[in-house]
Amino acid sequence: MARVRRTSVALTALLTLAAGLPGAPAPAAAAPARAAAPGSERWSADLAVGGGDDVNVTWRSGRLRLADPHPTAHTRPAAAAGPVAEGILLTAPRALDHPATRVRARLAARTGAGGTAAAQVRGWRAGRWTEWRDAAEAIFDQPVTQVQARVVLTAPNAAAEATVTGLTLAADTAAATTAPSAVALTYRVYATRIGLVGGVTANGHTVGVRDHFAALPSRRGLSPRGTGDYTVKVCTTSGSRCEYAPVWDVGPWNTRDDWWNPSNVRENWRNLPQGLPEAQAAYQNGYNGGRDQFGRTVRNPAGLDLADGTFWDGLRLTDNAWITVTLLWTAGGVRGVVGSGPLNLRTGAGTSYPSRGLAATYAQVPIDCWVTGQRIAGPYRTTTRWYRLVGGTYVSHAYLSTTLGGVGSRC
Numbered sequence: 001m002a003r004v005r006r007t008s009v010a011l012t013a014l015l016t017l018a019a020g021l022p023g024a025p026a027p028a029a030a031a032p033a034r035a036a037a038p039g040s041e042r043w044s045a046d047l048a049v050g051g052g053d054d055v056n057v058t059w060r061s062g063r064l065r066l067a068d069p070h071p072t073a074h075t076r077p078a079a080a081a082g083p084v085a086e087g088i089l090l091t092a093p094r095a096l097d098h099p100a101t102r103v104r105a106r107l108a109a110r111t112g113a114g115g116t117a118a119a120q121v122r123g124w125r126a127g128r129w130t131e132w133r134d135a136a137e138a139i140f141d142q143p144v145t146q147v148q149a150r151v152v153l154t155a156p157n158a159a160a161e162a163t164v165t166g167l168t169l170a171a172d173t174a175a176a177t178t179a180p181s182a183v184a185l186t187y188r189v190y191a192t193r194i195g196l197v198g199g200v201t202a203n204g205h206t207v208g209v210r211d212h213f214a215a216l217p218s219r220r221g222l223s224p225r226g227t228g229d230y231t232v233k234v235c236t237t238s239g240s241r242c243e244y245a246p247v248w249d250v251g252p253w254n255t256r257d258d259w260w261n262p263s264n265v266r267e268n269w270r271n272l273p274q275g276l277p278e279a280q281a282a283y284q285n286g287y288n289g290g291r292d293q294f295g296r297t298v299r300n301p302a303g304l305d306l307a308d309g310t311f312w313d314g315l316r317l318t319d320n321a322w323i324t325v326t327l328l329w330t331a332g333g334v335r336g337v338v339g340s341g342p343l344n345l346r347t348g349a350g351t352s353y354p355s356r357g358l359a360a361t362y363a364q365v366p367i368d369c370w371v372t373g374q375r376i377a378g379p380y381r382t383t384t385r386w387y388r389l390v391g392g393t394y395v396s397h398a399y400l401s402t403t404l405g406g407v408g409s410r411c
Helices: 278-285 308-314
Strands: 004-014 041-044 057-060 063-066 085-090 094-100 102-112 116-125 144-155 161-172 185-193 214-216 231-236 242-250 302-306 321-327 335-338 343-346 355-359 364-377 382-389 394-396 400-404
Touching (some): 057 085, 102 116, 185 308, 231 302, 308 355, 364 394, 364 400
Parallel strands (some): 214 242
Antiparallel strands (some): 004 102, 063 161, 102 161, 343 355, 364 382, 382 394
């Protein structure tokens, strides 16, 4: 009989973030707060499964568990294709009574025979979400006004156990604040095409024909289904074509390699330089014996996967290639949410200007300023307003469902 370990894990997150702006998503009701210590509030997360954001999990006999523990194309991240089944429960955001800079979580779990259970948190500030963090090592940048948690379960087979009976969180103020970066992180990485039409991504999206999204090898930048909370801008190395794409899957190769973060924050492989994916180091330099986190021989240096539509139509690639990628959530600023896409990125404020790429549905595009241009009747409004994006291309306001962090200024 497999040995089962009962765990009650204290998970601490330091969230150093700035107060959120109006327009934050309205949080669902949560358990009433009760005092845990002076100046703090505590609550229990609702682990009931029922929303469209939950992936391969079920609540049964008082425990959260994997709905299907067998690793298949429908239970593991499509881009990683790792030998483990995965499930994610996304809790409702909780509006805090007071802005907080620290969140602590306690997860009551039973794991065994290779099964794992982990809790992660993120905070809302300045009109955007922070990256997800394993709560035991979460360090961000300014006070938050909302907190959201998720539980991640994995199992290599049906004999493994990974169940959770409770998750409690506490928020207070504990850390000095710092200013967010004004410029998003940009790197040159090797990109591969996902393909895998009909497979299921880590956030529960079924991959469609000529789909538009990206995959990164860490859940820290994984957007909930139907959102672009974490959006990347991917461009050919010449800069002639770009696409804004939401991150909807985990991979390629690894699932715990946030290679864009500095070593003191990075989940694994902290002796690698910031910006160097583990798969690239394994392929080019024999790092980790030339293997990924699952022990597989790495056969290309990919640090990013692109869905077929992003690959073929957005960047017009014909084969795997080196590209530049900008991780847009790593900087502040005004953003527009693409409600109807893929949307052409024009070189000027009208449809007669050439297209230099696409913005996928749900992608959050960084707004520099706005101009008056061609009148467009779109799905959200009829308008002459066009937004110039950071980088110089233009999109019509008619196709943006909303803006976050403000409305921008006239150019």
